[in-house]
Amino acid sequence: MTLLLPLFIVLPLFAACLAGAFFWLKKPGAELLTNLVAAALFAAAVGLYFFRPFNTLMIYDLSGWLPPGGSHLILDGLSHLHILVANFVAWLVALYSVAYMRKYTNRTGYYALLLLLVTGINGVILTGDFFTLFIFLEIAALSAYALVAFGNRRAEIEAAFKYLILGETASLFILIGIGLVYATTGTYDMAKVSQSFPADASAVKAAILVLFLAGFGMKAALVPFHAWLPDTHASAPSPISALLSGVIIKTLGVYALIRILYNVFGMTGQLSLVLMVLSGVTIILGGLLSIGQNDIKRLMAYSSISQIGIIVAGLSLGSPLGIMGGIFHSFNHALIKPMMFFNAGAIYRATGTRDIRKMGGLFFRLPVVSASSIVGSLAISGLPPFNGFWSKMFVIVAAAQTGNLFLAMVIAIGSILTLASYLIFLTGAIFGRPNGEVNERTPWLIALPIVILAGCCFAVGLFVPFISQYLLNPAVVSVFNGTGYGKLMGGN
Amino acid sequence: MISYLGCFGLFMIGLYGVMVKRHIYKIVISVLIMEFAVDSFLVLIGNRKWGTALIVLSATLIAAAIIIRVQESFGTLDADELKELKG
């Protein structure tokens, strides 16, 4: 069953080539193809849970069919959870795009780019090798630049330009870091690096960590490096905003950072402190900035920054509960935020505006969207019984347990700020006096992914023990295994 | 050692260009200088096949397309004049 691993990269790539062929032949069909491929990948990600024995690694050796060199694809608890979430969200995005993208021309190109983006994301998650990581990072990033610019109006172009410059700078920081790793150990293989990084090269190690922190921090939009996020999330087409916020900042940023910090170099007290400070600033600043926004997508984008802060805060604590809380919050955010961006897209379609001041009283006019907006707002602010409550509670409890009461307080304040900003959205847009026009009812193809995600928010909140046993614990085990990751690979 | 310092200097010149220059074309050129600096660093430390030239080329192509679109939609190439998104 290890053969399923390269499938996650080869299938979307092959489909992207097919979509490219459709593009040249000017034939439709890319829509259906993308949906089928995304659904198949999600099914494969679920299916792999039945084939991978609990808490074991699945390794696919690429050197067999592409000599020379020993690149691996690795599936452990952490990458499995991420591949599941990424392909689930990608599938819903493909579903949502069918109706939403009708208003755009050149849809075949859109689907080709979307498939390439999925290729890059899956590659980043599965690879066990630094250079391959960089290449898939670039595949994902370059297609993301083009997708952000897809509407081709002024706002989109400006956002894409900013994203391009900052994203390329981040990629280059990462590449220098990778170069330094190679110069010290002579290999790109993560497992080998974790085993053979010389103990006396502390100056080089510090430089590598600074570079990775800056590079992946920029991809994850931690606070000093967050400038690109609100612009891109607000300007991109709504399905792409959902994918950016739900998947890309987490896989390209947080997942890669955690994999490298925990499994390759090993977490240290200093590093943990740096991450804690960064995440604390991120939580507060993201929350404060989200309150003043009138554009609903911008409000959600700033709230994404705040949530990324909570995820990193959980992961920086270094205790099992903290790591579990961080990963769980990343999982929940990947369910809630795409739903909120889908809602924003549906509201934009129906009212023609994203400005809260120009809308109001949508509750009876757009019932599905309004109901799921309420669910999403409560879930992301951490109110019971939704999923967000549990993950935030885990992180806060873990922070208190490890003696970081200040961080626990910061997270609680951040939650209040998030709640405040979403209440502004709810009272302004969903409730209140009817304001503005509603031109269409929500089509069922747009409502379906929203309803699925809202159902997931409920279900995850209700079945926390199940989720934590089968999805989160294996991920925590692989993170907590630290540099033992390399030993598990059999030292190869 | 001196060649590493040279690479570092090359990267810093690129970063200076990105941070200080206002002309979008110049900013793109500065990013490309940074890419070349990193690529030559990789050559120095032993990655002496392929390099990342193809990735630099792809980034150039996309940047070129964005330059054209910026000029068409904003009518200027001054990065400080891109003020559509604020707040």
Next chain:
Amino acid sequence: MLEGIIFVAVICAAAAVEAKDLKLSTYALGGVGACLALAFLTFESYFFAAFQLAVVSAIVYVLLLVQKRQKIVRDDQPRSSVWNYLAALAFAGFAGTAFFPALAALPDPLQVKYTETLRTFDVVGMLIVVCVAAVAISSLFKARKHKDKR
């Protein structure tokens, strides 16, 4: 030899960033890329030197094409604010203190003997990146018209 090549690259880069004439700036960028090709040559990777040179010429060609199409001639923007210069300076200082110890610990480039090079898999990956760029450009130009304006 190697130091000389890098030194020329630094001069070219400075010219590329500071030149007012953007054609000169583009050619200077080509010079930086050509120096990189020379560095490949120093290590006797003749094919990759030629490859690098070909790619750099392609990059310069694309940039000149954009210049010609859009009639971009000179960089006459006024200077940016002092704060940008200060930020660049602060960043350079920070990077210097972080990286000089690391650079000193690296092996001499002429003595590096790592044999592992890029795998076929990565080369395939880089070709995919070029495909991404191709699709991206087509989307940047062809998706411009909306069926409705909003």
